[in-house]
Each structure stands twice: as structure tokens, then as C-alpha cells.
Amino acid sequence: MRIVFFVALWLCSVGVKAQSWIQSSDKELILDNGLVHRVISFEDNKIASTELSLHGDTTNFLIDTSKEFSFLLNGEMIDGQSGWAVKDIVKFEMPQQGQAVAVALKSTFQEDLFLKVNYVLYPELPIIRKWVEIKNTSLNDLQVDALQIEDLQTILNFECTFTLHNYARMKNIGRFVGNWDDPVCVVHDIELRKGMALGNEAIGVLKRTAYHTEGNTNDVQIGLTTDKEDFPFRKYVAAEENFVSPKTFIALYNNRADGFEVVNEEVNRFVTLHMNPRIVQLKDKPTFVYNTWYPFRTFVSDTLVQSVADAAAKCGLQELIIDDGWQVNYRGETSEKDWGGNYGDWLVDEHKFKGGLKPTFDYIKEKNMKPGLWISIASATGDAQVFQQHPEWFVVDKDGNYGNLHFEDKDGTGDFYSASFGTDWYDYIKGKIVGLVKEHGLEYAKLDLAVVTSPYINNDENSGSYAKDHPLYKDQKASYYVMYERLLQLFDELHEEAPELFIDCTFETAGKFHMMDYAIAQHAEGNWLSNFEDPQPFGALRVRQMAWWRSPAVPAASLVIGNLPMDDPNFELGLKSLIGTLPIVLGDPRLLSEDKAKQMKTWSDWMKNMQEKYDYMSFRKDLPGFYEPREGAWDGWQRINFAKQSGGLVGVFRQGALESERQVFVTDLKADQQYVVRQAPTGKKILKATGKSLMERGFRVKIDESHGGEIFEIQQL
Secondary structure (H helix, E strand, C coil): CCCCCCCECCCCCCCCCCCECEEECCCEEEEECCCEEEEEECHHHCCEEEEEEECCCCCCCCEEEEEEEEEEECCEEEECCCCEEEEEEEEEEECCCEEEEEEEEEECCCCCEEEEEEEEECCCCCEEEEEEEEEECCCCCEEEEEEEEEEEEECCCHHHEEEEECCCCEEEECCEECCCCCCEEEEEECCCCEEEEEEECCCHHHEEEEECCCCCCCEEEEEECCCCCCCCCEEEECCCCEEECCCEEEEEEECCCCCCHHHHHHHHHHHHHHHCCHHHHCCCCCCCEEECHHHHCCCCCHHHHHHHHHHHHHCCCCEEEECCCCEECCCCCCCCCCCCCCCCCCEECCCCCCCCCHHHHHHHHHCCCEEEEEEECCEEECCCHHHHHCHHHECECCCCCECCCCCCCCCCCCCEEEECCCCCHHHHHHHHHHHHHHHHCCCEEEEECCCCCCCCCCCCCCCCCCCCCCCCCCCHHHHHHHHHHHHHHHHHHHHHHCCCCEEEECHHHHCCCCCCCHHHHHHCCEEEEEECCCCCCHHHHHHHHHHHHHCCCCCHHHEEEECCECCCCCHHHHHHHHCCCECEEECCHHHCCHHHHHHHHHHHHHHHHHHHHHCHHHCCEECCCCCCCCCCEEEEEEEECCCCCCEEEEEEEEEECCCCEEEECCCCCCCCCEEEEEECCCCEEEEEEEHHHHHHCCEEEECCCCEEEEEEEEEEC
């Protein structure tokens, strides 16, 4: 039998001719979109990638015959060489312009095991996305561990190869095993001037991306954690269950001296235009948000919030988030503890908010702002009715006690507990959040604190749940994936029932300090990434450092970087720095002078106008010639709409550098079109030039202050 089909590339706006991207036979599958070329062989009851290169470079493959995938099945190592019969090859279309193919395999060594391997190609990108599905048709559970979705043998020379990791911002030489801070890595061969970006769309602490781990081989693996890592992945695939793995992707490049450019360019374009994260999909993106946490902490009330709302509205704030302290537990009198009290029942403290939250929310809306709340999504204190009535919904620690995942209770006297998403807590907390939306008008949910593990505990044993009777997992290792998977499922179901709800999943919920990844970006609009309360100019520097470190590997607009106070005398520098991410501000706006409030309102109106013109929040790249923000240097970013090349924003900062002037170059403009560079927020014209001139000759920026910044609009005429 010979199976042959073709996937035609649709005619796109740039006039590319239709062509075949995918061809298959009973012996091989060929993926080639004109940029990337991959051949998967099916001979001798094996599946293996045998060729991987950029199109036109098919004599210099980046790989040798490879395992294709690998995992432990009931403790036995399984890979593409283990024995598989091809049952079907089916094309399908992915959202966001993807053309895909699925290879259905039946095990020749285990009668009831089926596997499906999925590959996707995208227009004008040298990227192949991949995931696997494991189908169990037996009567017994299958235990799957250490799943590597990509398991390739490269021809790269490890002596001349380094790995860019930690959002592709740090360099490693030799053996490398990545962790939760590696949504994308780059393996770069210095001598060959080529390499590949390795994208991992698994969530949280379960990510694993590795290079050169098996003896003297140059293997590349992208998948989930093994027993050698801190938080091992395990999945029990039940009878008749079809387990779908997280996705991965590989982006190829050549003729480059430094591998990071593939992240700034191809990966950035793929994530923005084809992965299409929630914040990019959002039509009405927030550009100026306020949160009460600093300085008010939990001491909030209706009168306080309304007075703050009056001042915030004068500053042009668009959303007002009430942080911890609005809630009380059943039979509780009021919430006066600084934090960590009255969690679980999520009732409105009517001593603080008479008549509930709706009058306060309505007041916020009358001021043309959206109301939001902080909620600890999987926490309860001992006085909560939900904990007293349903202790079985809470995690169990290794000693068999109800557990606290968020902080270490060293003396055993704590009264704080973590709920498990592998129980009916899921429906309970979903009902609470939906109720706040429908009954009170909630529009922004900051969902916080540990769900699987905590950034504050250096003890991996205090993670997940050791419960033996929770319905969706059998042991601690299996609890990790279930808890994370159900968390993302909750976000999706909240969006279905409350389509206008903005979900902010904090780094504490993600599980590690300042962690953001593709899984969170695809299911939640934002991630509260930090708590920086430093005065300017160092607070502004920390914001720019965090934004630089995480983007463009992950979407900049999903990075909610707190807690810069807007009542800082030099806050304008902080705001300019925040414009590179999702600007969220704290502090007490009532302390601003009338002139300062007007200044903030001018910036707010300008940001809103720029968003309407360019959708700049969907984009961010490194500014050519500018690097990591640090004391004694210049740094910068660009938020140019590279999809339309219509212009956007540029931010340039002097952080104590000795020179007061720099030449600034931009990218992603139309070479033959005219553009105007305008200073923000006044709109003052700096110069008029062609796109070619701005990209090749640039424009001069002078900042007299030793610590200062300028924002510019690049406007296509």
C-alpha cells in the first residue's frame, strides 16, 4: 500500500504560490514548507527522523537517525525504535494558519497501545511543532514517566556548541538539562554558525529541555521531567483514555554568530502570530492598571477604595484591582490580619464593604475603570467552613497530614492549607469566581498562591499531594500533572462562562520565582511576575531587567510587573519602563499633586491612543545594539507592529551611562515608506525619514539626566 496526499498552502496576502508542504508514503513522511525540511522514516517497524535541515541545505542535515520520542511505559523504556506499525496518516488544519499531519501508530510489542505523533508547519517560518498522544485500549492503567516528545540525535559538536537557557538569556557550555525557566532554549554550534531553538510548551516545573545528556552523543530532548529532576512527571493513562501531551517546537537557523537572534525573530513571530496567546487574542488590552496591595496591604474598605478610585480616575487608570483583605470566612467577624487570613470561603467582608462588593464595583465602573479582585485560588485557613466540611479536598503531605504548599510551617502550629485541583475543590472555586463575576461584576481576577509547589520553599518533598484516595491521581508524582492540567482547564472554563474576565495567574501559582511560560500564556492573559517596591531609578531598572529577561521569549504584554508606587517623586521613569510590559502601578494616587495626576492622565491617554493605532501590546523585540539593562549602560526595546509594519513604540533608557547620546536603530519598517519619529507623550516631531533610513542610519537620542528614559512613537505616514 502507498499512501500519498498533499497539503496545499493557501494563497496568502503576499502572493506566495500554492505548494505542497507535506508528502507521505508507506515508507516516509516529508515535511517541507520551503523553509524547513524534515523526513520521518517508517521502515522496519520503526519511526525515526532521518533528515532535518533548512530547505535547500539538504546535504547538511542537523541530525542522524533518531529515536523520535521516548518514554517509560510501566517502567520500561520505549522509543521510536521499539516496534510500531503505521496505521494511518491524516492531514488536518490547526488554528492560526497551521497545516498539520498526524501519524497513527500501533505498537507491535503491546497489543493495546496506540500512539499518534502530530507535526505542524507554518507559513514563512522554519518551525515544526510537535506533540504525541498515547491511547490505552486495555483494561488496566498504563504508567507513563519521563516523556520526551522530541528525542533527536544531532550532528552538532558539543565542544563547539553552547546552549542558551533561562529564557535563552544565559549561556551554558557542555551537558545541559533545563528546568521551569526554559520555555525556549537555543543550541548553537559556533563553528557551523547554525543551530536550533527548542520550544517547550509544558507548564511550570514539569518542563525539561536537554542537550548532550547521553554519553558522548549530542542528543536533544524536549518534554517532561524525569526521576533525575526535582519534580518528576508521571501520568496514569486509564483504560480507553487518550492522553495528549504538551506541544513542543523546533526552529532552525544558519549563518548566525549568536543563536539568540532566532528567539528575537522567528520564535517571537511564531509565538505572537501562530501560538496566539491569550493577551494577543484580547481585543481590549489594558494599558494602565492599578492594584491596592502596596501600600494598603489587607487594610482595604469601601471608603478607602472609593477615595483611591477618585484619584486613580484623575490619573487615567483603566482598571482597579482590590488585593487581599476584601474577604472573610464563614462566621468570621472581619479580616484584619496583614495576609494569610480568612482564606477559603471567599465571602465579602461586609464590615469593610457594606452591601457587598457590587456598590464598590459600580463606583469603580462609574469612574470608567474595570474592577478586579485578588483571590488565593487553592488556599484555606483552618477557620474556613470549606476546610471544616471538606478536608478531603486538601493536599496531604508526606507524613499524612493536610498540607501547606505555600510556606514551610516549621513549628507545626500553622493554620493554612492548600487545596488540590485533583478533587471537587475544582468545582467549588470555579463557582466562587463565576459568582463574583455574575453577582458583583468582577472583570479582572488575580489568582494567586501555590497550587503545585511554592517559590518560597526549598524542599521538593513539600509539593504536590501524597494522598492515596484523591480521585484523579494515585501518587505524588502523578499529582503534579493533574493539578497543573486542571488549573489550565479552570482558566479555559472561566473564559467560557465569563468571556470578558482577565485572568492574572501569578508566579506564585506557577510555582517558581518570576516564572512565566507558554502554557500559562495560552490559558491566562497575564502573570503577576514580581513584587518590586524599590524607589526610582532602581525600581525602574529592575522592571526593565525582568522584562528583558523574559521577553521576547514570552509575550511582553503578559508580564504584569509589580509593585512600583506611582506616588514616588520620580515615578515617570518607572512608568516609561513599565510601558515595555503590561503597565501596572501601585502606591497611593491620592498623594499625587494635581500636576502629577494630569501628567499621568496625559500618559494614559497617549498609551491608549498608541494601542488603538498599533496594537503595540502584542509586540516586543530587542532594540538593535542594546542589551541587558544594567547600571552604567544604555538599554532599550521596540514594540513595533511587525505583522503590519505600520510603526509602534521605542523605549530608550540611560542608566548611569557616561555618554549622554546614543544612535537608535529600529527594525520591521517598510523600507520605501515615510515615517515620523515623535517624542512621547507630547507628540513632538523629532524627524521624518524613510523606513530604510531608520533601519540603517537610525536617529539620535540625547538624555541629559544620568538616569532617564525617552519613549518615541514611530508613525507611518
